[in-house]
Amino acid sequence: MDNRQMEQAGRALGESRRVVVLTGAGVSAESGIPTFRDTMDGLWASFDPQQLATPEAFARDPELVTRWYDHRRLGCADCVPNAGHRALAEAQDSLEARGGSLALLTQNVDGLHTRAGSRDVVELHGSVMTWRCSRTAQPVSPPLPPEPWPEFPPLSPAGAPVRPDVVWFGEALPEAALARSYEALEHCDLLISVGTSAVVYPAAGFIEIVASRGAQTIEVNPQDTPMSSIVTFALRGKSAELLPTLVDAAFSD
Ligand code: BV8
Numbered sequence: 001m002d003n004r005q006m007e008q009a010g011r012a013l014g015e016s017r018r019v020v021v022l023t024g025a026g027v028s029a030e031s032g033i034p035t036f037r038d039t040m041d042g043l044w045a046s047f048d049p050q051q052l053a054t055p056e057a058f059a060r061d062p063e064l065v066t067r068w069y070d071h072r073r074l075g076c077a078d079c080v081p082n083a084g085h086r087a088l089a090e091a092q093d094s095l096e097a098r099g100g101s102l103a104l105l106t107q108n109v110d111g112l113h114t115r116a117g118s119r120d121v122v123e124l125h126g127s128v129m130t131w132r133c134s135r136t137a138q139p140v141s142p143p144l145p146p147e148p149w150p151e152f153p154p155l156s157p158a159g160a161p162v163r164p165d166v167v168w169f170g171e172a173l174p175e176a177a178l179a180r181s182y183e184a185l186e187h188c189d190l191l192i193s194v195g196t197s198a199v200v201y202p203a204a205g206f207i208e209i210v211a212s213r214g215a216q217t218i219e220v221n222p223q224d225t226p227m228s229s230i231v232t233f234a235l236r237g238k239s240a241e242l243l244p245t246l247v248d249a250a251f252s253d
């Protein structure tokens with residue numbers, strides 16, 4: 001880890017008032033949730049998430065897709081937020097104590113940021129914890145974890161398969177989530193991108209929006225991404241280690 005980059009990034013964060021944080025699956029990796037492009041565990045090793053996270057897959061095989069998502073729902077419920085999630089919640093408290101703000105835009109569907117104490121989290125790609133009727137869009141509550149759905153595909157009162165409230169490839173992101181995101185991106189002093197491969201749009205484009213405005217950007221990731229060449233600071237390492245260090249460097253007077 002390059003200490004000078006960390007020092008400068010900590011200073012940039014400490015001098016900022018309006019901060020946007022974009023997170024991806026990497027921020028939950030140290031909570032034990034496989035990243036989206038990890039080879040999936042066991043039963044699912046032979047499936048490509050990109051092929052399963054689509055309306056076409058659900059229409060073709062609602063049983064397989066709902067089994068996959070219920071497996072992930074129960075997996076997420078079993079995991080706890082890590083030090084990276086908690087550092088972002090603390091950063092929001094520190095910024096608000098100084099009259100600033102932190103808008104947390106996550107691509108993750110696991111609910112861990114909210115469970116770590118972050119407020120007003122924008123779930124760009126929805127949530128695997130809530131489900132709805134695929135015909136009427138009426139909410140249909142899954143059994144409390146660790147209970148799985150009793151049947152697959154689960155059927156709604158209208159008799160249609162129930163689906164998770166996630167945004168599949170080819171589906172539009174929730175309008176309210178996009179509106180809140182663009183508002184925050186247009187006015188922020190700094191964006192931190194954490195644990196995302198930065199290949200899924202429109203979320204990946206958020207980094208370009210802020211960088212093109214000349215505002216500062218920090219990337220936290222063990223590996224390079226397509227956005228690494230345009231960020232101000234590239235902090236190479238795991239978020240559960242680097243985020244607490246970054247937030248301490250910024251806010252501990
Ligand atoms: C849409 C929910 C339009 C489901 C997901 C340009 C503009 C608009 C759209 C497109 C476009 N170009 C292409 C598209 C289409 C498509 C797209 O982007 N395709 C890509 C693959 C090219 N986009 C869409 O379809 C979007 N829809 O724009 O619709 C529209 C408009 C109007 C009307 C109709 C349609 C919808 C995209 C959302 C898809 N849903 N997830 C589910 O979860 O099952 S996306 C999926 O990928 C996950 O949400 C995941 O979050 C997301 C991105 O992946 P990452 O989070 O980055 O995770 P990944 O595994 O890839 O990377 C992990 C990273 O962490 C790595 O970099 C790794 O190094 C790092 N890491 C690992 N360990 C750690 C770590 N980092 C820190 N610490 C660690 N310990």
